[in-house]
Amino acid sequence: xxxxxxxxxxxxxxxxxxxxxxxxxxxxxxxxxxxxxxxxxxxxxxxxxxxxxxxxxxxxxxxxxxxxxxxxxxxxxxxxxxxxxxxxxxxxxxxxxxxxxxxxxxxxxxxxxxxxxxxxxxxxxxxxxxxxxxxxxxxxxxxxxxxxxxxxxxxxxxxxxxxxxxxxxxxxxxxxxxxxxxxxxxxxxxxxxxxxxxxxxxxxxxxxxxxxxxxxxxxxxxxxxxxxxxxxxxxxxxxxxxxxxxxxxxxxxxxxxxxxxxxxxxxxxxxxxxxxxxxxxxxxxxxxxxxxxxxxxxxxxxxxxxxxxxxxxxxxxxxxxxxxxxxxxxx
Ligand code: TRP
Ligand code: SF4
Numbered sequence: 132x133x134x135x136x137x138x139x140x141x142x143x144x145x146x147x148x149x150x151x152x153x154x155x156x157x158x159x160x161x162x163x164x165x166x167x168x169x170x171x172x173x174x175x176x177x178x179x180x181x182x183x184x185x186x187x188x189x190x191x192x193x194x195x196x197x198x199x200x201x202x203x204x205x206x207x208x209x210x211x212x213x214x215x216x217x218x219x220x221x222x223x224x225x226x227x228x229x230x231x232x233x234x235x236x237x238x239x240x241x242x243x244x245x246x247x248x249x250x251x252x253x254x255x256x257x258x259x260x261x262x263x264x265x266x267x268x269x270x271x272x273x274x275x276x277x278x279x280x281x282x283x284x285x286x287x288x289x290x291x292x293x294x295x296x297x298x299x300x301x302x303x304x305x306x307x308x309x310x311x312x313x314x315x316x317x318x319x320x321x322x323x324x325x326x327x328x329x330x331x332x333x334x335x336x337x338x339x340x341x342x343x344x345x346x347x348x349x350x351x352x353x354x355x356x357x358x359x360x361x362x363x364x365x366x367x368x369x370x371x372x373x374x375x376x377x378x379x380x381x382x383x384x385x386x387x388x389x390x391x392x393x394x395x396x397x398x399x400x401x402x403x404x405x406x407x408x409x410x411x412x413x414x415x416x417x418x419x420x421x422x423x424x425x426x427x428x429x430x431x432x433x434x435x436x437x438x439x440x441x442x443x444x445x446x447x448x449x450x451x452x453x454x455x456x457x458x459x460x461x462x
Pocket of ligand 2: 368373404
């Protein structure tokens with residue numbers, strides 16, 4: 132590990148399903164870049180998955196493995212970063228309990244993500260004890276490695292704010308400064324919409340997966356909604372209302388200006404325009420897909436990487452937890 136690296140980063144994802152291009156643009160590319168500057172811990176947050184998906188623990192196991200393969204394929208480098216599985220490091224739950232004890236119930240009940248989850252009838256039944264403590268476990272994840280920087284999307288900001296509050300409360304209660312108040316590294320990306328123009332989400336079935344095969348890429352791009360006012364090729368198009376154009380902005384940086392002009396001047400047809408997008412998506416996805424397939428076919432390699440990651444995570448976790456308990460005079 133490069134000692135010149137500045138701060139400590141921790142981030143995680145819940146292994147609840149296949150990752151799509153939105154996740155890739157949102158979190159993963161950011162993580163890959165952060166590896167150069169920070170000492171990074173990337174966590175498979177499988178306890179966080181269990182709280183809501185407790186009916187299918189074996190699926191969580193399967194998705195954990197799949198997610199690790201995708202991370203590796205996307206460029207998370209086990210030489211540079213610590214890649215580990217939360218449930219393999221028992222200190223997470225120990226610190227979770229300590230932090231649970233000092234977290235007022237009201238903070239959790241008022242948490243906007245909790246209220247939203249409760250109001251979402253489609254979500255699994257999450258009216259259980261553990262789920263209320265979701266942000267406390269997340270705070271434990273972060274505090275355990277004394278991470279000072281946490282790359283997250285906007286949706287996670289309430290959890291980060293709560294982490295800071297819990298950390299401050301710990302330090303105040305035990306007159307210490309051992310725990311680190313983390314700041315967010317906000318992931319700013321243009322939100323990638325689903326192929327139907329709605330929010331990209333697995334539950335809508337409008338996603339393109341990071342590891343999508345060529346045929347599916349083609350089929351999904353074909354199904355994309357274009358400018359509805361454009362019926363004949365000779366009609367001038369309006370790229371700003373077209374999902375294909377939204378994708379071009381992200382995946383066809385070199386020719387997006389040209390496409391816009393040609394669309395507005397009716398010099399390119401939607402079929403051709405989609406072909407160009409298919410090609411560019413394929414270029415982006417295929418190297419990741421190939422590496423992904425390699426790791427899926429060599430699970431022993433992935434397990435070895437995870438084992439080594441767990442070992443390194445454990446060293447930090449054990450040491451820090453010991454110090455936290457000492458600070459509490461509860462060693
Ligand atoms: N709650 C995060 C999410 O759903 C996942 C997560 C778990 C996490 N522990 C974390 C993110 C610690 C950042 C830091 O995206
Ligand atoms: Fe959309 Fe391209 Fe058709 Fe224009 S030419 S409406 S950008 S698909």
